[in-house]
Amino acid sequence: MSNKNIHLQININALLDFIKENPSFVFKGKxxxxxxxxxxxxxxxxxxxxxxxxxxxxxELRAAGVKFPYVGNAEIxxxxxxxxxxxxxxxxxxxxxxxxxxVPF
Numbered sequence: 001m002s003n004k005n006i007h008l009q010i011n012i013n014a015l016l017d018f019i020k021e022n023p024s025f026v027f028k029g030k031x032x033x034x035x036x037x038x039x040x041x042x043x044x045x046x047x048x049x050x051x052x053x054x055x056x057x058x059x060e061l062r063a064a065g066v067k068f069p070y071v072g073n074a075e076i077x078x079x080x081x082x083x084x085x086x087x088x089x090x091x092x093x094x095x096x097x098x099x100x101x102x103v104p105f
Contacts, residue, residue: 006051007075009074010071011071014069015055015071015072017069018068019034034056035055035056036053037053049075050075051075052070053070054070054071055071
């Protein structure tokens, strides 16, 4: 199993503003929660972010033209090996097996 780490940054003020304007997005239970979606960028943005974070929407809300603000971003981080030596970032990793070789799947 590979160790994939993703670092998230959430803009708490933007998220709280969205919740205040759209309280129906908060699910009530023993604890309150909100669903978020990580939108994968085809290429990292100018800050190196691999993902954008928005509140989760539905087809109906998108069709109705409801705009969902960006409330954060995320980037793929180097796997932690525990040894203190940085490893190759995942997006630059080289596969150990050539696609021309026989693969067991």
